[in-house]
Amino acid sequence: MTVTLADVAARAGVSAATVSRVLNGNYPVAAGTRGRVLRAVEELEYVVNGPASALAAASSDLVGILVNDIADPFFGILAGAVQTELSGASGPGGEKLAVVCNTGGSPERELTYLTLLQRQRAAGVVLTGSASEDPAHARALAAGLVRLSGAGTRVVLCGRPVQEAGAEPESGVEPKSGAPLTALAFDNRGGAQRLTGHLIALGHRRIGCVAGPAGRTTTAERLAGHRAALAEHGIEDPPRRVVHGAYDRGSGYDAAVELLRRDSELTAVVAANDTAALGVCAALRDRGLRVPEDVSVAGFDDLPFSADAAPALTTVRLPLAEAGARAGRLVTGREERPPGGLATLPAELMVRGSTSVRYP
Amino acid sequence: MTVTLADVAARAGVSAATVSRVLNGNYPVAAGTRGRVLRAVEELEYVVNGPASALAAASSDLVGILVNDIADPFFGILAGAVQTELSGASGPGGEKLAVVCNTGGSPERELTYLTLLQRQRAAGVVLTGSASEDPAHARALAAGLVRLSGAGTRVVLCGRPVQEAGAEPESGVEPKSGAPLTALAFDNRGGAQRLTGHLIALGHRRIGCVAGPAGRTTTAERLAGHRAALAEHGIEDPPRRVVHGAYDRGSGYDAAVELLRRDSELTAVVAANDTAALGVCAALRDRGLRVPEDVSVAGFDDLPFSADAAPALTTVRLPLAEAGARAGRLVTGREERPPGGLATLPAELMVRGSTSVRYP
DNA sequence: GCCACGATAGAAAGCGCTTACCGCACCCTC
DNA sequence: GAGGGTGCGGTAAGCGCTTTCTATCGTGGC
Numbered sequence: 001m002t003v004t005l006a007d008v009a010a011r012a013g014v015s016a017a018t019v020s021r022v023l024n025g026n027y028p029v030a031a032g033t034r035g036r037v038l039r040a041v042e043e044l045e046y047v048v049n050g051p052a053s054a055l056a057a058a059s060s061d062l063v064g065i066l067v068n069d070i071a072d073p074f075f076g077i078l079a080g081a082v083q084t085e086l087s088g089a090s091g092p093g094g095e096k097l098a099v100v101c102n103t104g105g106s107p108e109r110e111l112t113y114l115t116l117l118q119r120q121r122a123a124g125v126v127l128t129g130s131a132s133e134d135p136a137h138a139r140a141l142a143a144g145l146v147r148l149s150g151a152g153t154r155v156v157l158c159g160r161p162v163q164e165a166g167a168e169p170e171s172g173v174e175p176k177s178g179a180p181l182t183a184l185a186f187d188n189r190g191g192a193q194r195l196t197g198h199l200i201a202l203g204h205r206r207i208g209c210v211a212g213p214a215g216r217t218t219t220a221e222r223l224a225g226h227r228a229a230l231a232e233h234g235i236e237d238p239p240r241r242v243v244h245g246a247y248d249r250g251s252g253y254d255a256a257v258e259l260l261r262r263d264s265e266l267t268a269v270v271a272a273n274d275t276a277a278l279g280v281c282a283a284l285r286d287r288g289l290r291v292p293e294d295v296s297v298a299g300f301d302d303l304p305f306s307a308d309a310a311p312a313l314t315t316v317r318l319p320l321a322e323a324g325a326r327a328g329r330l331v332t333g334r335e336e337r338p339p340g341g342l343a344t345l346p347a348e349l350m351v352r353g354s355t356s357v358r359y360p
Numbered sequence: 361m362t363v364t365l366a367d368v369a370a371r372a373g374v375s376a377a378t379v380s381r382v383l384n385g386n387y388p389v390a391a392g393t394r395g396r397v398l399r400a401v402e403e404l405e406y407v408v409n410g411p412a413s414a415l416a417a418a419s420s421d422l423v424g425i426l427v428n429d430i431a432d433p434f435f436g437i438l439a440g441a442v443q444t445e446l447s448g449a450s451g452p453g454g455e456k457l458a459v460v461c462n463t464g465g466s467p468e469r470e471l472t473y474l475t476l477l478q479r480q481r482a483a484g485v486v487l488t489g490s491a492s493e494d495p496a497h498a499r500a501l502a503a504g505l506v507r508l509s510g511a512g513t514r515v516v517l518c519g520r521p522v523q524e525a526g527a528e529p530e531s532g533v534e535p536k537s538g539a540p541l542t543a544l545a546f547d548n549r550g551g552a553q554r555l556t557g558h559l560i561a562l563g564h565r566r567i568g569c570v571a572g573p574a575g576r577t578t579t580a581e582r583l584a585g586h587r588a589a590l591a592e593h594g595i596e597d598p599p600r601r602v603v604h605g606a607y608d609r610g611s612g613y614d615a616a617v618e619l620l621r622r623d624s625e626l627t628a629v630v631a632a633n634d635t636a637a638l639g640v641c642a643a644l645r646d647r648g649l650r651v652p653e654d655v656s657v658a659g660f661d662d663l664p665f666s667a668d669a670a671p672a673l674t675t676v677r678l679p680l681a682e683a684g685a686r687a688g689r690l691v692t693g694r695e696e697r698p699p700g701g702l703a704t705l706p707a708e709l710m711v712r713g714s715t716s717v718r719y720p
Numbered sequence: 721g722c723c724a725c726g727a728t729a730g731a732a733a734g735c736g737c738t739t740a741c742c743g744c745a746c747c748c749t750c
Numbered sequence: 751g752a753g754g755g756t757g758c759g760g761t762a763a764g765c766g767c768t769t770t771c772t773a774t775c776g777t778g779g780c
Contacts, residue, residue: 002511004766015730020768027769030728045507050480051420052766054411055735062459062480070460071440073433080431083462087469097476099422100430100460102443109447116457120410120422147405151362249664278668304609308638310670364736375760380738387739390758412736415765 003046012040023048054121059152061096063331064117068105068129072247073303074273074320078128078158081324086332096123096332105129105213107137114144117153124154124331130218131160145181157183158327159318161217162342182330182337184323184345188218191316191347192225193232195298196270198314198349200233203358204268204296207241208259210252210280212272214244219272222300226270247272252279260287267295267358274299274306277313281354296355311353319345363406372400383408414481419512421456423691424477428465428489432607433663434633434680438488438518441684446692456483456692465489465573467497474504477513484514484691490578491520505541517543518687519678521577522702542690542697544683544705548578551676551707552585553592555658556630558674558709560593563718564628564656567601568619570612570640572632574604579632582660586630607632612639620647627655627718634659634666634675641669641714656715671713679705 009016014033021027022037029037040046054060065082067075079100086096099122101113110127117125125148132138149155162183199207209226212219223242230237240262245251252271256279259266269284271277277299281291291297291311299306302317323345329335369376374393381387382397389397400406414420425442427435439460446456459482461473470487477485485508492498509515522543559567569586572579583602590597600622605611612631616639619626629644631637637659641651651657651671659666662677683705689695 006766016767017731017769018729021729024768028727033729047475047478047507049415049766051411051414052735053768055409055415055737055765056767056769058735058768060411069440070430070443071433071436073431073436076431076433076436079460080429080462083430083460087462095472095476097459097480098461099457100439100443101458102440102447112455115407116455118407120457147407249668275664278665282668304635305638305665305669308609308642308669309665366736376737377739377761378759381759384738388757393758409736412765413738415735415767416737416739418738418765 002049003044004049005046008037008040008044008046011044012036058121060121060123062099062117062120062122063096064099064101064113064120064122064125066101066103066110066113066125066127066129068103069247070100070102072275073305074247074301075128077303077320078324078327081321082126082158082328082331085325085328085334103129105216107132107134107141111137111140111144114141114148118144118148118151121151122148122153124156126156126158126327126331127160128158128327129160130212130216133215133217133220149181154331154333155181156327156331157181157185158323159184159186159218161185161221180337180341183342184327184330185342186318186323186345187347188221189225189228191300191318191349192222192270193229194225194347194349195300195314195316196226196229197232198351199268199270199296199298199355200229200235202268202296202355205235205358206263206266206268207235208256208263208266208269209242210255210259210269210271210276211242211244213246219244222272241266245272245276247275249275249279249282252276253283254279256280256283257287260284268297268355269295270298271300273301274303274309274313274315277306277315277354278309281309292354292356293359296358298355302350306350307352309354314352314355315350317348317350362409363404364409365406368397368400368404368406371404372396418481420481420483422459422477422480422482423456424459424461424473424480424482424485426461426463426470426473426485426487426489428463429607430460430462432635433665434607434661435488437663437680438684438687441681442486442518442688442691445685445688445694463489465576467492467494467501471497471500471504474501474508478504478508478511481511482508482513484516486516486518486687486691487520488518488687489520490572490576493575493577493580509541514691514693515541516687516691517541517545518683519544519546519578521545521581540697540701543702544687544690545702546678546683546705547707548581549585549588551660551678551709552582552630553589554585554707554709555660555674555676556586556589557592558711559628559630559656559658559715560589560595562628562656562715565595565718566623566626566628567595568616568623568626568629569602570615570619570629570631570636571602571604573606579604582632601626605632605636607635609635609639609642612636613643614639616640616643617647620644628657628715629655630658631660633661634663634669634673637666637673637675637714638669652714652716653719656718658715662710666710667712669714674712674715675710677708677710 005016009019022034083098103109211223243255245255299313299315302315306313365376369379382394443458463469571583603615603618605615659673659675662675666673
């Protein structure tokens with residue numbers, strides 16, 4: 001029915017072993033023989049059986065990428081960059097296939113996918129997005145990651161804290177089976193601090209904060225940065241100035257309405273991300289407030305559309321494409337892991353039209 | 361080293377076959393035995409070896425999703441919906457893993473990925489986005505798809521024309537191995553026609569068109585709709601009113617500049633998609649033109665951010681999430697294929713602030 | 721001119737799992 | 751109480767490939 005190695009071997013008049021060697025190119029084969037084999041492959045339209053070779057070689061060319069929401073450009077850009085890197089330089093191991101897994105931010109699904117990937121004997125896994133702060137889940141995740149890397153899968157954390165990295169496999173194991181985790185983190189805290197600092201410098205004192213989902217590391221980091229900036233300038237930060245929400249427009253809208261209800265004198269709002277910031281802007285407009293004349297608004301991430309909003313969003317740029325590409329190289333072993341296994345990527349403040357000096 | 365079926369069997373005091381049967385649940389096993397097996401699985405932290413079972417069962421639980429650009433929300437939404445459907449109802453075959461492949465719109469990469477997926481013996485493949493109009497590539501693609509479906513892989517086209525569907529495998533083959541293609545198409549032509557019709561109704565006569573990449577089916581369909589609307593109203597459509605470009609902001613910007621250079625009297629512009637439309641708006645603003653007072657602008661796709669642009673974009677809504685979900689169900693065989701294997705999804709005109717009556 | 725050695729190719733043993741194909745109890749029926 | 755179901759479980763034969771371990775053929779050194 002389907003063409004197998006043996007068929008190719010028969011056609012080329014060689015043994016299956018030879019065909020395998022030609023295809024994998026990790027053993028000397030005479031040029032003539034190689035030619036005959038390749039011709040037979042062509043003629044028979046032979047396509048390797050992935051599962052079979054994965055089984056025999058105890059390795060596969062699948063790389064998993066866990067994202068919170070594939071429909072969110074934040075993750076799209078990240079995943080795209082990882083993927084480009086995977087198929088780009090076909091270094092050791094050649095072409096890799098990216099398996100993008102949508103966790104929806106659920107720790108359970110995260111674990112499920114980890115198992116699914118382990119089942120496939122994935123060559124590597126990149127975990128992106130924020131992690132749950134729940135200790136139980138953190139432990140479960142750490143255990144899962146240790147199992148994975150214990151099974152020889154390379155694990156790279158991208159844009160999430162290294163908490164999981166704490167549970168490194170005991171030293172003394174062979175390098176192959178004990179690959180320690182590598183983490184690429186964004187300077188969320190620093191970025192948020194600079195962003196709020198920018199607003200403060202513009203004269204704002206009553207700054208509302210639409211924080212991300214509660215109980216997630218990224219939310220905590222950004223909020224910490226925000227608070228650090230306020231504290232730095234001795235600005236009081238009552239709890240009512242913070243509302244949690246998801247990373248979407250509707251959440252931003254609702255959160256803004258709520259913030260305004262709690263304190264109608266707000267002069268600025270920092271949002272969880274650009275998408276939520278757009279929702280905040282919409283809510284303000286709907287209530288007759290102008291951005292930035294009446295209220296300044298800032299986002300986070302600097303997604304492509306942010307520069308096109310009107311007014312263009314002041315935000316914090318995260319090097320998503322760079323991070324993804326680097327994660328891709330790390331997970332394929334094409335780049336040395338940074339010292340200590342951790343690298344922090346900078347967050348750059350992008351000042352645009354949605355923030356301005358506070359009008360009295 | 362790693363735990364295998366045999367280990368679990370030994371621990372549970374049964375044969376490997378029994379463990380396999382418990383895990384796959386497709387053969388009666390006494391409750392007591394099942395319990396012991398499951399306990400052993402737990403205790404040993406056993407994780408099935410995917411490649412091994414794929415090999416033995418001659419089937420895998422991978423589903424490929426080919427997209428032009430994963431960083432583009434258009435595809436993100438589509439892929440996300442497919443994926444949700446894959447892992448949602450774990451119908452026959454249970455949890456499936458989505459393999460998202462970024463083709464970058466390149467026909468060659470499309471073929472490469474098709475081969476890679478065939479190599480993995482993917483259970484199904486969803487092809488999204490526009491296809492190349494080049495006959496050679498169309499033929500190669502069709503051949504690839506026939507090979508795939510001949511190998512038992514379910515193939516669903518989503519948002520691309522059925523040209524490929526023409527090459528159905530010869531009838532007379534068994535249902536299993538000869539699964540015909542299924543196609544979900546968007547009414548690009550109709551949507552574009554209604555969109556341009558809307559502009560014409562507003563009094564516009566000099567309408568510039570930023571078409572998508574040349575030589576792609578989606579571009580052709582939308583352009584055809586645009587021209588049909590113009591023809592319908594007897595409006596002349598000189599070639600200089602059309603500029604091709606990619607689906608990104610920069611292309612929209614550049615195209616708008618070029619269109620304006622060719623005819624500074626334009627009163628409206630329809631763009632390839634919303635992202636490009638934003639670029640068009642930016643270009644107009646930069647030249648001191650107001651949207652929509654001086655020039656009306658319309659997009660296509662109705663991506664989430666379109667409603668938030670200022671002014672909000674008039675555009676054509678495509679049921680992306682619905683299409684993706686349906687494709688997901690079709691590719692897993694959880695939904696009957698539509699009669700004739702083809703379903704066309706409606707495109708809805710969304711009138712917002714970026715278009716207005718032509719001011720004299 | 722003989723032996724050792726490098727360069728190739730083949731034989732065969734799995735990799736871990738699925739799945740006919742059997743066999744064995746046990747229960748029901750007449 | 752014998753014959754035939756029926757329900758469970760075991761046995762073993764692969765699935766298609768990789769990879770040792772050998773075997774063979776030339777060739778150069780002494």
